[in-house]
Each structure stands twice: as structure tokens, then as C-alpha cells.
Amino acid sequence: MSNILQKKWWKITGLVLVFYAIVGGMLLPVPARDILNETIRNLYYHVTMWFTMIVLLTISVIYAIKYLSNFNINYDIIAREINKVAMLFALLGLFTGMLWAKFTWGAYWTSDPKLNGVAASLLVYAAYFLLRNSLDDSEKRARFAAVYNIFAYVMMLVFILIMPRLTASLHPGNGGNPAFASYDLDNQMRLVFYPAVIGWILVGLWIASIQIRHQFLIKKIND
Numbered sequence: 001m002s003n004i005l006q007k008k009w010w011k012i013t014g015l016v017l018v019f020y021a022i023v024g025g026m027l028l029p030v031p032a033r034d035i036l037n038e039t040i041r042n043l044y045y046h047v048t049m050w051f052t053m054i055v056l057l058t059i060s061v062i063y064a065i066k067y068l069s070n071f072n073i074n075y076d077i078i079a080r081e082i083n084k085v086a087m088l089f090a091l092l093g094l095f096t097g098m099l100w101a102k103f104t105w106g107a108y109w110t111s112d113p114k115l116n117g118v119a120a121s122l123l124v125y126a127a128y129f130l131l132r133n134s135l136d137d138s139e140k141r142a143r144f145a146a147v148y149n150i151f152a153y154v155m156m157l158v159f160i161l162i163m164p165r166l167t168a169s170l171h172p173g174n175g176g177n178p179a180f181a182s183y184d185l186d187n188q189m190r191l192v193f194y195p196a197v198i199g200w201i202l203v204g205l206w207i208a209s210i211q212i213r214h215q216f217l218i219k220k221i222n223d
Contacts, residue, residue, distance in 0.1 A: 011206045017199025021048070024192040042100045043189065048196045049093030050160075052204040056086035057153055059205075064149035067142060076142035077219065079149055080132065081211040085204055087125055094118060117159035124152045124159075 025044035060082040067075035097115070098108040109115060128148055135141035 010202050014199050014202025014206055017195045018203055019199075021192055021196030021199055025196065028192060029188060039100055039103045040189075042096055044192055044196045046093060046096035046100055048193075048200045049089045049096060051197045052200045053086050053089040053093060054156075055201050056082050056089065056204050056208065057156060060086065061149055061153040064146040067146045071139070071142075073138070073142060073219075074216070076146065077215045078212055079146065081215055082208045083125065083128065083149070084211060085208040087122070088207075089200075089204055090118075090122060090125075094122070112164075114160060114164040117163055121152075121156040121159045124155050128152050 021044050025041050030038070030040050060079045063075045063079040063082070066072070067079065097118075101110065101115075102108045128145065131148055132141055132145050135144060
């Protein structure tokens with residue numbers, strides 16, 4: 001992975017796509033939808049945060065599994081740092097979602113099952129970091145964290161992807177509401193949305209790579 005992290009092309013690509021998504025998201029035309037109106041532009045920023053979070057958490061859990069397979073402490077470091085960045089994007093997704101909810105639903109927070117699932121997922125991952133900080137032995141901490149990381153990932157999928165689809169929800173694609181693919185996300189918006197998803201994922205990986213390299217340097221100095 002270290003060789004991949006040192007490549008520059010994907011970092012530049014990420015920055016270019018994010019810049020394009022920000023500018024295009026503000027200036028390019030969007031479909032006129034009832035209630036949503038111009039707030040539909042938040043799709044480029046809110047939903048992309050969740051896509052990035054899920055991708056990062058998926059990579060983190062892969063490294064947690066790899067750690068459990070050979071107990072290489074570097075894998076634990078990678079999983080931990082990626083989780084930190086994933087939580088940053090989770091908070092950004094939560095904040096942009098609350099702003100969107102205020103303008104479309106009339107309140108920053110409702111009893112919507114997806115919102116509650118997001119809150120529960122954040123608490124589950126907060127417990128991940130608390131667990132790490134509560135253990136002094138580095139090997140024991142890494143093992144417990146890896147196992148809990150897998151549990152947290154499964155719970156996150158249940159809370160934000162499965163449970164909201166089993167009950168009524170205000171979110172598109174849930175509870176009978178039309179999904180963006182068939183209602184709001186027209187061809188014009190796809191020109192911005194898909195590059196935005198790719199761009200934010202690449203930027204998220206870039207931030208994580210900086211964190212990982214920093215931790216590797218600290219480990220090298222300590223060793």
C-alpha cells in the first residue's frame with residue numbers, strides 16, 4: 001500500500017474532481033422539484049460524504065481482518081487512521097444532512113430511521129476509539145480493536161442501509177419515497193454527482209494516507 005500512497009496522479013485527480021463538483025454543483029442547472037427546490041444541490045455534498053465514509057470504513061475493516069490473519073501492527077495502524085478520517089466524513093455528512101433537513105423538513109433533526117441509524121453508527125464507532133484508549137497493552141488493544149471494527153462495520157450497514165428500508169422514511173429510496181436515480185438525479189446532475197463521489201473518495205484516501213504516513217514515522221522513531 002505504501003507505493004500506492006506515494007503516487008500523485010490520484011491525489012491530483014481527486015482535487016480536480018472535487019473542485020469541479022463544488023463549482024459545477026453551484027452553477028450548473030438542476031431539476032426543479034417540489035419542496036427540494038435549489039436545496040437539491042446539497043446532493044453533491046451530503047450524499048458524497050456518506051459514500052466516502054462507507055468506502056473508507058470498508059477499507060478499514062479489510063485491514064482489521066488482515067491484522068487478525070497475521071498480527072502485523074501496521075495493519076492496525078492503517079485501520080485506525082482510516083477510521084478517523086471516515087468519522088470526519090461522517091460528521092460532515094451529518095452536518096450537511098441537518099442543514100438539508102432544516103430547509104426541506106423544517107427541522108434539523110427528526111425521528112427518521114436513517115437519521116437515528118446514523119446517530120447509532122457514530123456512537124458505535126465512538127466506542128471503537130474509547131475501547132482503544134482504554135487498553136494499555138498494544139497487542140491486546142490491536143486485537144480487540146480489530147474484532148470490534150468488524151462488529152462496528154456490520155452494525156453500521158444494518159443501521160444506515162438495512163433498517164431504514166424496512167420502515168417508513170423521509171429519505172429517497174426508503175419507505176416508498178422515490179430514489180434519486182429515478183426521480184431527482186437527472187442526466188445533468190449525474191455529470192456532477194459521479195465525479196463528486198470519486199473526487200471525495202480520493203481526497204478522503206489522501207487525508208488517510210497522510211495520517212498513516214505520520215503514524216508510521218512515529219512508530220519508526222519509537223522503534
